[in-house]
Amino acid sequence: MDKAKVLLRVSIDPTRHRPTGFTEHYVDMAPIPVPTELQIVTFGPPDPGFYLLYLDSAGNELTDTFHDTVGDALLQAEREFGVRSSDWVPAVELH
Numbered sequence: 001m002d003k004a005k006v007l008l009r010v011s012i013d014p015t016r017h018r019p020t021g022f023t024e025h026y027v028d029m030a031p032i033p034v035p036t037e038l039q040i041v042t043f044g045p046p047d048p049g050f051y052l053l054y055l056d057s058a059g060n061e062l063t064d065t066f067h068d069t070v071g072d073a074l075l076q077a078e079r080e081f082g083v084r085s086s087d088w089v090p091a092v093e094l095h
Contacts, residue, residue, distance in 0.1 A: 004051075006040075010038050010088045010089065012038065017083055020082065032054065035054035038054060049066050050068075052067060052076050052077060074088070
């Protein structure tokens with residue numbers, strides 16, 4: 001499998017992006033902390049989908065969700081945190 005390619009990123013701003021309770025994520029029976037960043041990544045062929053990664057302040061992955069399209073991943077972030085499409089930054093702009 002190819003290395004992950006980050007397509008989009010958004011920093012979670014606690015004043016604008018608050019957990020809605022739409023989805024709850026757990027690790028070892030405990031809820032994960034609120035992420036500080038979300039990324040939409042693809043691994044390319046043979047994996048046809050897109051992953052919404054939930055990262056902590058050190059850039060470590062807390063969890064992820066799989067989506068068939070980028071649009072589905074964007075919708076998941078909107079439903080979970082109120083992230084608007086205009087909040088996302090293409091990964092190339094961050095380098």
